[in-house]
Amino acid sequence: MKHSILSIALLAGMANAFAQPMLVRDINPGTASSTPSRLAAMGKKLVFSANDGTNGFELWVRDTSGANLAFNINPASASSMSTTANRSMAMSGKFIYFPANNGTSGTELYRWDGTNPPMLAAEIWSGTNSSGVDEVISYKGKIYFDANDGINGEELWVYDTTSNTATRLTDVNNAGSSTVSSITVYDTLIYFTAFNNTVGTELYSYNPNTNSTMLVSDIEAGISSSSPNNLTVIAGKLYFTAFTTANGRELYSYNGMNVMRLTDIVVGSNSSINNTSTGAKIIAALGTKIYFAGNDGTNFGHLYAYDPANGNTALVYRTNPIGNSNINTIFAVKNKLYFGAENGVNGNELWMYNGTATPSMIADIYSGSLSSSPTDFLQMDKTIYFRATDSANGTELFSLMDSTLSIKNIAFAGNVNVYPNPTAGNVNMDITLEKAATLSVTVADMAGRVVYQNNSTNYAVGRNNVTIPMANAAAGVYIYSLKDEQGRMMTTGRLVKQ
Incomplete structure (x- = not known):
């Protein structure tokens, strides 16, 4: 484990x-x-x-x-x-x-x-x-x-x-x-x-x-x-x-x-x-409202808010617009x-x-x-x-x-910087390592479609730069990940294309 x-x-x-x-x-x-x-x-x-x-x-x-x-x-x-x-x-x-x-x-x-x-x-x-x-x-x-x-x-x-x-x-x-x-x-x-x-x-x-x-x-x-x-x-x-x-x-x-x-x-x-x-x-406060996981009559576990000031309950967001959000x-x-x-x-x-x-x-x-x-x-x-x-x-x-x-x-054993983020063009990923490593870089959209993949590459001690081509990518939020040879997640985060 x-x-x-x-x-x-x-x-x-x-x-x-x-x-x-x-x-x-x-x-x-x-x-x-x-x-x-x-x-x-x-x-x-x-x-x-x-x-x-x-x-x-x-x-x-x-x-x-x-x-x-x-x-x-x-x-x-x-x-x-x-x-x-x-x-x-x-x-x-x-x-x-x-x-x-x-x-x-x-x-x-x-x-x-x-x-x-x-x-x-x-x-x-x-x-x-x-x-x-x-x-x-x-x-x-x-x-x-x-x-x-x-x-x-x-x-x-x-x-x-x-x-x-x-x-x-x-x-x-x-x-x-x-x-x-x-x-x-x-x-x-x-x-x-x-x-x-x-x-x-x-x-x-x-x-x-x-x-x-x-x-x-x-x-x-x-x-x-x-x-x-x-x-x-x-x-x-x-x-x-x-x-x-x-x-x-x-x-x-x-x-x-x-x-x-x-x-x-x-x-x-x-x-x-x-x-x-x-x-x-499944109940928490943010600001003056009480948030909880609620059902809309068809699907389960969406984000709802109750307002103690007026007694109103409202749907905040369905993370899954066509099914169960299952918060x-x-x-x-x-x-x-x-x-x-x-x-x-x-x-x-x-x-x-x-x-x-x-x-x-x-x-x-x-x-x-x-x-x-x-x-x-x-x-x-x-x-x-x-x-x-x-x-x-x-x-x-x-x-x-x-x-x-x-x-x-x-x-x-190192640092990873991603910039500019948000970006209107390409993105730089600086991978600074204390010891050499074999890593792969992947960028996917929120639907899981891979828009960039750099398969296993040997990176040396010190600063390594990877240019991620995002200039032609659609505006939106993307998830980038850095994995080792065994497929273990070393780094993951959000990348915003304007």
């Missing part, structure tokens, strides 16, 4: 050169996937789970020395950590908390100080059984998580980082497991979804001050479930999706007192929003939205929207019609990390930097 970190340069509407994506390290040689997950910031370190093909899914860290295996928590078995998407770790004090399995205690809550071996923080289900800790969040010196003690089923728990003790907080379904998920801090309470054999799966809150649990609302009245998902806190409100028989799955908000349905794009019982895996990030994640940073979407040609790839211009695909990470499916976004300082798939490296770790976040190369 290849662990690749790709720094994708974006067009900022200026003619300056771009910092380019680069492979940082091949963690697992070959085409298998390291499938990085649980991305989390620990100071200036990026901590995550990954598989190097030898040790299974274990604790990894990326810092100034590169990406390296931090600890093999379960050396006697395949893996200590999972590959579940849309999960993170929780930082409190000098420790970071996460679920792991050491091969003896099952999957339980662990903590790590960034230097010494990770320690078992709490064994909820004693012995070799797993308590199944999955979601972990930090709030006021405590770690909230879901776990099963073997007696009460899966419930909400808390770990006190001062006393180093774990306590079960809820028993929502006293007849069995409550299946707690989507644990989120809003205002001063802990919100989550849970199952009760009277009201089904609905939204609950836990008050740490009064040690009390409350049903927020039985949105789908009776035993049927509304199954709230995608909980996201924006501008003093809790936004989420939920299902009712009458309206399907729609966008809702909660202001601490009242739950309100906000959308019904497809009027009636058909859903305006598809259900997703637990915790998927699978939306991530807001500064004044932009990044999201994975399809256009009917390139598969599910990384797109960007700044709130005014037409959304555009940043790069075709998995060349052709197959999908890179970017997800698990995390911003650290001036870098956005995420996981995605390409043909040569499998599912790996990528990074993104554009001029609004600061341009910076990470670990590519």
Whole structure:
């Protein structure tokens, strides 16, 4: 599996050169996937789970020395950590908390100080059984998580980082497991979804001050479930999706007192929003509007916006004008939205929207019609990390930097500058290498049609110049890519022809 970190340069509407994506390290040689997950910031370190093909899914860290295996928590078995998407770790004090399995205690809550071996923080289900800790969040010196003690089923728990003790907080379904998920801090309470054999799966809150649990609302009245998902806190409100028989799955908000349905794009019982895996990030804010992945009654997963000022919902853009856009994640940073979407040609790839211009695909990470499916976004300082798939490296770790976040190369043994960009004529690509390399250059339009290709060429140490003939190319956006002999993506970015 290849662990690749790709720094994708974006067009900022200026003619300056771009910092380019680069492979940082091949963690697992070959085409298998390291499938990085649980991305989390620990100071200036990026901590995550990954598989190097030898040790299974274990604790990894990326810092100034590169990406390296931090600890093999379960050396006697395949893996200590999972590959579940849309999960993170929780930082409190000098420790970071996460679920792991050491091969003896099952999957339980662990903590790590960034230097010494990770320690078992709490064994909820004693012995070799797993308590199944999955979601972990930090709030006021405590770690909230879901776990099963073997007696009460899966419930909400808390770990006190001062006393180093774990306590079960809820028993929502006293007849069995409550299946707690989507644990989120809003205002001063802990919100989550849970199952009760009277009201089904609905939204609950836990008050740490009064040690009390409350049903927020039985949105789908009776035993049927509304199954709230995608909980996201924006501008003093809790936004989420939920299902009712009458309206399907729609966008809702909660202001601490009242739950309100906000959308019904497809009027009636058909859903305006598809259900997703637990915790998927498909709701985000940009400016004064709330953006989400919605359905138009025929096709799924287009970019929609809800305006809290007037209550209106509007279609922003169909990345695929004749089919499903299938937006699978939306991530807001500064004044932009990044999201994975399809256009009917390139598969599910990384797109960007700044709130005014037409959304555009940043790069075709998995060349052709197959999908890179970017997800698990995390911003650290001036870098956005995420996981995605390409043909040569499998599912790996990528990074993104554009001029609004600061341009910076990470670990590519050289630099690539593309100029002028935008251009009215030909384009220069300067490839400056620290060591000789065999590379190929390709430029394709947004439909995937190749307009220029320079097959494998030997480039010497130092500056190499490639002239890309664009004078007769139609105006529009193009994707350029630089690959090595094995077909691994070294650089990709956008080129604009005026």
